Amino acid sequence: MSRNEPFGYYPGCSGQGTSAEYDSSTRAVCAELGMKLQDLEDWNCCGSTPAHTVDHSLSTALSARNFVQAGKQGLFDIVTPCPSCLKNMRVALRNMSDEHIGPQASKLLGGDTLQEGHTIKSVMQVIHEQVSANEIAAKSIRPLEGLKVAPYYGCLMSRPQGLMQFGDPENPMVMEEILAAAGAEVLPFPLKVECCGASMGIPLNEAVTRLSGKIIDLAAALGADVIAVACPLCQMNLDLRQGQINRAHKTHFQLPVMYYTQLLGLAFALPHNELGLDKLVVDPQPVLDKLANQRRAVANAMQTEGAA
Amino acid sequence: MSVLTGKERRIVGFLCNWCSYGGADTAGVGRFVQPTDLRIIRVPCSGRINPLFIVKALLGGADGVLVSGCHPRDCHYAEGNFYARRRLEMCKNLLPLVGIDPKRFEYTWVSASEGQRWQHVVTEFTKQIHALPPAPVFPESPEIERLAACAGE
Amino acid sequence: MPGNKFLATADVAAWLGELSKTMRVFAPRNEGQAVVYREFDAAKGLELRRKPTESAKHALFPRSEELLSFSYLRPAFGAPEKEGETPSDVSQVQVKMPVEPMPTVVFGMLGCDAGSVTTFDPIYDGSKFKDVYYLKKRQATVFIVRACAEVLSTCFCNWVGGDPANTKNADVLATELSDGWLLQPVTERGEKALTSPLLKDAPAASEGQATAIHDNARKSLGDAPNLEGIDAALFSLFADNDFWQRQSAGCLACGTCTYLCPTCHCFSITDETSARNGVRLRSWDTCMASLYTLEASGHNPRSLKAARLRNRVGHKFAYFLRNNDGQISCCGCGRCIKSCPSSVDIRQIVKDALVQAASIAPPPPPQPVAPAAASPKPAAPVKGKGRTKEKANG
Amino acid sequence: MDDELKGAIRKVLPDVDCVIGWGPGPDPLRSAPFFMRKPEEVDAFVVGPLAVNNPAVFLPEYKGKKVGIVVKGCDSRSVVQQIAEGLVKREEVVIIGFPCSGVVDIQKIAAQLGQDIEPGMVTSLSISSDKLTVNVKDTAKTMDMADVRADKCASCQYPNAVVSDEFVGTPKEGKTDDYADLAAFEEKSIDERFAFWEQEMSRCIRCYACRNACPLCVCRDHCVATSREPHWLNQADSTREKLFFQLIHATHLAGRCTGCGECSRACPVGIPVGLFKRTMTRAAARLFDYQAGTNAETVPPLQTFATEEPTIKEREW
């Protein structure tokens, strides 16, 4: 698969709502990198959290249907920005050959049958595989120089190891490499694959404030300007709930939490509306300011150098 | 009667003394219940097994043959099972040509400590043989056949 | 001639079917690319044109036959009454003889095949030894010989006293005419075999037609060389290793020639046992194999194939003659030539032997003294019995 | 080419005990193995589609003497394998090769002749590049060489001698072997195969021509077929024992057979015993990427091993 051929694009439900900025920035960045994304027609829920906790066959069938839809469009290599969708759709592919779940899920598909040869990857992995660091650097007309980024993957991107195939499950380095190529100073962030509290926000809010709190706390302690994320749920917990966290721990963090695609978009100088920066809760202005200052400083330095 | 008619099939096992025979012992010590069809012939090493023993058994009316040796690299005699693996695999290729279902012959590796694995292997293989019809028998001459009929009386 | 019968082509199978009800009927049929004698089975057809690949000798001399079967009886158990005594539980052996042979008809055998029985009879029905297994089958078997209309390039029955329409040892001579078979009884036994209502009295002209066919075949055989003195020639060449090594250079030392040969009659005996039971088998053996003469000591007087080929040719054209009134024990069917995978030609060897012998010692004395090196002992009447072979287990 | 070959043979003759090739046979359709010792004997040398026999079968008998041998491509593979296994010493054999365009299968000629004419009735024949004409009495019958060529020639990968000291002629292009014969046989169901062999083996006469024609049979006079220690086979006339012998032969040749086809050809009753060895040859090629008789430096696959066998897919329990 080369990036010249279109990938099937599965935005996932978050991309339509809470992470619309992830969706739009992903599209913008991919377009800039020459990756064609073709939307799946009539896609449905991937069968994540609610479905797979009650019925594996149903959850599998939901994802399988998305592959079937893609197949009808001739799309076999699917990408999605959402790690949760990715995990569930990979599980579905595996389950379809399970001797128990497979037949039941197939029945749920009605008349459709799942063809062979479907794959699904995260947008991040595809960018990493298909676009060289040099290319990213070349596209980065406004490099993220001087920006201290804490890369945060969340728990799902690299786990379970066998299913996700995303390098060292405890210490993935993909986001680091991408952002470093865009000029950022990527901090070694030990909590990069820790749990944010995920969907416990509603039943046990304390879990989120505690777990996400630690992540923000460490990132701040390391001097990060921004936490880069790749998961809608992580982003929501760290960004939307930062106020709750501050209240719970009596802290005053104002640490912007941005999708790595948004950061790439800034580096590529893509329009801010495409990056959906206005959707962020914690104001990313300090990030933009720092970048602008840095640019100015560099320009000044060059000028002085030129003058000299 | 070598097998209980209706209940059992004739299954011959060739086991190396050091690993698999020990594994079968371990299964016994652990009281891991197994089907009763299998009869084990003890040999020093899987490398001792001439594939023709297997062919002989299958032509002679065995419904299945199971060979087990030490895991590759763990051979008591260092290399015997490496040779065995090649020979047994070749043998598996030959059987279907003469009309013997290759499912009637399997080989595997079981160590002396793998009692549970042995139980699993025996159970699965016996199941596999029961799923096949009784083995076809190549005709023997009538004189020899008569020998067999009254043997052991 | 009275007694001549006519069997329409369409009725052949029906007649053989009828015979099968009371007898074992051997007839040639195609199997794969070979023509073999098998118990008649209408469904599997007949082959009465092409010459059979194998000879019909197994009707009298099966490839492997049971001589007897035996069982070791279960001993009485229990300790001896007095201490120090030997236990009395020594096994007893019970021996059983095989069942009597069925009455048999061999239909459609070739003249050369029938002629070969002349070699068998003095061996198995000789003055010294009577082989009951053979005799019973011989007495129970009717030979219906088929006259050859065509001959092959390998045929040479006329060299050795044979004939395409040979009636020696035959009970009935059958000749295929345009629309059926003329069956001419040769013996009383043959006459008795021709009683079916399917057999009509033969028209008068048929005998003449048959004779014409026979003559035609005889003519196409060509002239036979003069083999006089062949035995002496072979004796004189006994120690000519170079001659035999050249002749045998292409020989593979397999048993094809001897097993297809209608006159080869050697066997070996083995006991096959299982637990307490056993059977004694007599099976074909071949002097072309090294094992044939392997002695228990490990010594083998005929370890080289040259010596073995010499034995085969010598036996047929020299040794047998001396014991059997000049009878050549080759019937000229040519199967050994036709089926030899290495194209070894016994005719050429015989011719070469005459030439070679003439070149070294012309003319051969009437009663040649056996070469000093080894006294060529004519084959023992029952070849197999003198052989040493490892005993069966048990 | 005949004359060139004869020239090569004459050139080699002074250095060797004899040169093994082909000479006139007992009938027009057959040649015979031919052992040339003197230059004048070379005149009768024949080559071409009738040079059927594999002369390599005789080589081991001459161990210790130097001999020459004329080989087709397939024959040369036997020689190479004999050298690889130490049955023949390379320095004791002078190999004369030529490009072979295939040999006839007399059984196929028989089939072309029809039911009423036997090969033994043929009085003379003539051969052109793609036709073979036989005369039976007064009539002539012409057949396409393609229809009477031996099966092995259709998939011959090595028409030229793999190794030779003298090579006469322009090398020919080899074909590929896709084991179509086995694929055709494998159309049969397992039960049909069983029935097939039951029928075929029933007419085996245990003459062991298949074995003795095999240039790679090492046991020669010590075959287990007739031994009592070990007692693999009984002497009863049964399909089982006869078939079992074929499986013994195939097992012993596994990974060693070069596919010269002599076993099948030698069989006087036409049993396709070569299929057993072909199966093993295919397996050796697939499992061990080994082709016997192409390289005298290699060890046959069953006499060695690898600690990892990526091509052997073992069953997972």
Added chain:
Amino acid sequence: MRIGVFICHCGTNIGATVDSAGVAENAKSLPDVVFATDSMYTCSEPGQDGIIRAISEHALDGVVVAACSPRMHEPTFRRAVERAGVNRYMFEMANIREHVSWIGKDKEANSNKAFELVRIAVEKLRRNRPLTPKYFPSTKRVLVIGGGVAGIQAALDCADAGIEVIMVEREPSIGGKMAKLDKTFPTVDCSSCILGPKMVDVAQHPKITLYACSELESVSGFVGNFEVVIRRKATCVDNTKCTGCGLCAEKCPSKKSFDRFNEGVGTTTAINIPFPQAIPKKAVIDKSFCRQFVKGKCGVCAKVCPTGAISYEQQDELLTVQVGAMVAATGYDLVDWKVYSEYGGGRYPDVVTSLQYERMMSASGPFGGHIKRLSDGKEPKNVVFIQCVGSRDVSIGRPYCSGFCCMYTAKQAILTKDHIPDSQSYVFYMDIRSPGKGYDEFTRRAQEEYGTQYIRGRVSLIYPKGDRYIVRGVDTLAGAQVEVEADLVVLAVGVEAAANSPHLAEKLRISYDKFGFFMESHVKLKPIETNTAGVFLAGCSQGPKDIPSSVAMGSAAAAKAIGLLSKDMLESDPQIAQVNINRCVGCGKCINVCPYKAIREIDFRGQAKAEVIEAVCQGCGLCNATCPQGAVQLSHFTDNQILAEVEALCRC
């Protein structure tokens, strides 16, 4: 033949699910069987007497016992029949316990199967021939491979028994892992104080020849008569001249060499004597750091050496020795714990291994016995120990317990408190495994007297925060996540087989398990022997064990070697391959495949034939399965015997 059959009940072990008496009755129908009976415990004294009596009463010349596995009692019964005057190889066993009564409940099927197994045993026995062992002389010298504590013990015991010993050690000094330890549990006595004298004994014992910096190149021959080639690696120092004065190390300008002895804690010089008590106390040049080799010029050591012992041109030397027995005591290595990225994967300087910690604590170590952090040299206050790092972990292919980590962790916790009285230690553990004399008491002391906090649970993450480390784990007893702030984290890294163990095993022709540990001949009854006669195991090369066990095993291996070599002539197992020279065609296939090179080609009246070297043959039978003519037959597993067994199973 006259065969007697004895069917054992083994109390109810067999009797409950097999009709032993019925099987005995049926056995009377088998060929050559003239006596059959059942017996309650055949292996007991009355049981064996019954066999002996029956042999004399019924003039038996062969015996079949159907009982437990032959791997259990075959030797017992062989001795019994021999006492009755029957050749001990005229005996066969049918395994109707492990293979029948214990694995099936159906009495009918079991009894039938038991009878079948008796039938094949009878058929095999009918084809047995009496065998007599052969005798051959042996070399009274032992090779000890590895100079750790197990090897040292084995060497000293052998030498004290008057047997010459050759010791081969890969490292520059003997002493092994124990020499690196500070103190030893459970007595907390100084490791070098107890090991040092033994090392000196090795150096001074007249019967021991020590080759340090040496490895085994190749082994040929067989029990009693091994020929071993030793590679003495070039150290660039002439040992006959070096006095161990240490001047060279003092002057060496390359001071940043990796310190192997100190596990990389600190650095050393390119030419060095690994530690003060090293045996042999000879300097060694590390070529990867020596300027003479790296830069091509220096020569300082050569200049300063008072005896002129430095020789940069020195080459590896190959040495051939004859030995009668060998002891493999190659020890262990630590698991590569860096696979655990949750513990930092080596990124954090203050996460150290237990062995590094030993060097950090050791008075002779780089810090002179003052524990300090590698990152900033500060004395740690909170020390966290994590157990089972690389042990009992299926995910990295190390499912086994390393055995002694629980104990040394307790020791290290105690020593930490001794070194830094105001420190606090925490131990994350899965289970405390302390089955040894005084062991459990010791771990309790660590908790009770030394206040070590034991937390039962795994650690999921270590991450730096400021200049400390957050150790996050679970306390499974409290059912809660815990986080401990640590200054130093010590990983109780598990044990794996020494690097290259499989390679050495292949040279020694012994088996190894899938982890690379050498395989003993029988896990319970022959823990010292290997499958190759004359090769014995000691210490951790066979599997993880602590010092007392290693020393005991060293002595045991010595006892085995001494026992073996105490005989003037050795006995060979007669169940070996034999060539029937009449059938052999000399094709050489058997020679090619023999794993032991136990077959050679001979000239027999001008023909090539195979010949088995009886003392070398191990009886695997590979040659038998290879020989197309069946000219090579493995005694007691001949083709005819196996065929008869197959036939007995198929034909009836």
